[in-house]
Amino acid sequence: MVNYPAGMLRSKKITPRQPKAIMFGKRGMDFEAEINATNAYYLAHGLAVIHKKPTPVQIVKVDYPQRSRAKITEAYFRQASTTDYSGVYQGHYIDFEAKETQNKTSFPLKNFHAHQILHMENVVEQNGIAFVLLHFTVLSRTFLLKATDLIPFYKEKQGQKSIPIAFIEDKGYEISKNKLPSIPYLDCIHKLLGGNSHFKSKTQ
Amino acid sequence: MVNYPAGMLRSKKITPRQPKAIMFGKRGMDFEAEINATNAYYLAHGLAVIHKKPTPVQIVKVDYPQRSRAKITEAYFRQASTTDYSGVYQGHYIDFEAKETQNKTSFPLKNFHAHQILHMENVVEQNGIAFVLLHFTVLSRTFLLKATDLIPFYKEKQGQKSIPIAFIEDKGYEISKNKLPSIPYLDCIHKLLGGNSHFKSKTQ
Numbered sequence: 406m407v408n409y410p411a412g413m414l415r416s417k418k419i420t421p422r423q424p425k426a427i428m429f430g431k432r433g434m435d436f437e438a439e440i441n442a443t444n445a446y447y448l449a450h451g452l453a454v455i456h457k458k459p460t461p462v463q464i465v466k467v468d469y470p471q472r473s474r475a476k477i478t479e480a481y482f483r484q485a486s487t488t489d490y491s492g493v494y495q496g497h498y499i500d501f502e503a504k505e506t507q508n509k510t511s512f513p514l515k516n517f518h519a520h521q522i523l524h525m526e527n528v529v530e531q532n533g534i535a536f537v538l539l540h541f542t543v544l545s546r547t548f549l550l551k552a553t554d555l556i557p558f559y560k561e562k563q564g565q566k567s568i569p570i571a572f573i574e575d576k577g578y579e580i581s582k583n584k585l586p587s588i589p590y591l592d593c594i595h596k597l598l599g600g601n602s603h604f605k606s607k608t609q
Numbered sequence: 610m611v612n613y614p615a616g617m618l619r620s621k622k623i624t625p626r627q628p629k630a631i632m633f634g635k636r637g638m639d640f641e642a643e644i645n646a647t648n649a650y651y652l653a654h655g656l657a658v659i660h661k662k663p664t665p666v667q668i669v670k671v672d673y674p675q676r677s678r679a680k681i682t683e684a685y686f687r688q689a690s691t692t693d694y695s696g697v698y699q700g701h702y703i704d705f706e707a708k709e710t711q712n713k714t715s716f717p718l719k720n721f722h723a724h725q726i727l728h729m730e731n732v733v734e735q736n737g738i739a740f741v742l743l744h745f746t747v748l749s750r751t752f753l754l755k756a757t758d759l760i761p762f763y764k765e766k767q768g769q770k771s772i773p774i775a776f777i778e779d780k781g782y783e784i785s786k787n788k789l790p791s792i793p794y795l796d797c798i799h800k801l802l803g804g805n806s807h808f809k810s811k812t813q
Binding site for chain 1: 652655657658660662663664665666668678679680681682683684685686687689690691695696697698699700701702703704728731732734735736737
């Protein structure tokens with residue numbers, strides 16, 4: 406799956422011709438914007454340094470109409486080889502992917518690529534903190550699921566099935582939506598690391 | 610400075626029109642390729658998970674000639690807001706920028722942007738490991754300089770001057786070039802973290 410960059414399809418100069426592409430680009434935009442705003446909040450308050458990686462693009466042709474600015478005239482979206490977000494929180498390496506679904510009862514695993522799963526495995530082996538943020542759009546519920554819980558499930562189902570919401574409710578941590586930061590996932594990480602937190606899990 | 614992606618100018622379809630742009634793109638390609646190979650070695654051997662971030666591109670126009678592949682027809686290089694490399698080494702967050710110079714006696718600070726310096730400061734505040742890899746092309750010497758040593762120097766000179774090589778020799782760690790991995794900077798990090806290492810510093 407290609408992740409279109411935030412704001413890209415908001416540009417007036419963008420002229421998508423296929424409805425599929427428009428929907429594809431729009432999907433997840435709000436959730437992504439909220440995560441970006443959360444990261445901006447964390448950065449501004451000195452709580453963490455977590456950035457979204459740039460969208461990987463394969464550049465094929467570049468023109469130089471002016472000395473000052475090179476213009477890319479042919480390029481293609483590449484599949485990301487890692488997750489979208491990474492950074493540092495109190496010395497700990499943080500690595501995650503954020504996805505959302507319109508489903509109400511399960512989360513489709515096809516949202517994750519095999520190489521992203523492999524990347525998360527590698528991060529876990531290096532004692533990094535890897536997880537996914539799963540957003541159920543219709544339900545307005547967001548969960549943090551540790552990579553160590555996602556990976557075995559993914560492997561068992563060969564990435565072809567969906568994770569039942571019961572599994573996510575059981576293994577994951579629900580993130581209560583805040584005003585600011587909007588998606589306070591660090592509360593959950595703080596708790597996982599053994600610290601005190603105002604994170605409130607709805608799982609029992 | 611815009612960092613052109615590795616391999617970009619090797620494409621046959623690339624037709625750079627300005628010599629300046631060609632030189633600019635070529636500069637650092639070998640050093641960058643060596644770092645990428647080093648990271649691939651570390652990854653393959655389970656020693657660390659460190660990736661180069663994709664080149665940030667501002668996408669303006671996208672065509673959809675086929676359902677299968679969107680074609681970007683207008684885009685521009687954006688300035689990176691962070692450093693180029695980040696990842697995890699034994700739980701520690703690693704963050705660095707790699708630059709090279711043709712100079713023999715000093716390293717121009719204009720190679721670094723103010724926001725990259727700010728980013729490194731933020732990383733250091735979060736107890737991440739931030740540094741720069743400085744390569745003197747003509748001298749064939751490569752140094753690791755901790756961000757905590759670079760930042761005060763950068764601020765003092767307002768980013769307008771060059772770091773004398775004596776300062777780098779004094780404060781930094783020279784990296785002996787290996788066959789594989791080519792630029793074993795992790796040896797240095799290992800040493801900085803207090804572990805044993807075969808890293809050999811030429812500084813006294």
